[in-house]
Amino acid sequence: MKYAVIQIAGKQYRVEAGQELTINQVDAEEGKNITVSDVLLTVDGDNVSVGAPLVKGATVTLKVKSHGRGDKIRVAKYKAKSRYRKVFGHRQQETTVEVVSIG
Secondary structure: OEEEEEEEOOEEEEEEOOOEEEEEOOOOOOOOEEEEOOEEEEEEOOEEEEOOOOOOOOOEEEEEEEEEEOOOEEEEEEEOOOOEEEEEEEOOEEEEEEEEEEO
């Protein structure tokens, strides 16, 4: 089994070829490929390469499938005994990508 751990926008993901995942929004058009060079770990069978902090020469290619927004979350502020209540909603901008190759 071949997989890698990559870092995008401060978050780390374990990815395999053919996998779809949802990440924070990236500036790329739908259908275009993105090359991620921030690879922290690669595993190919018994060969394990751990970066310090990055694996040299390792890249992961992602294909942008779609852009969208995540589920709405509710954020509430409340202060006791002062009649203070505020409710906010938030929907995070997201991008769905497919892992094309791990190299």
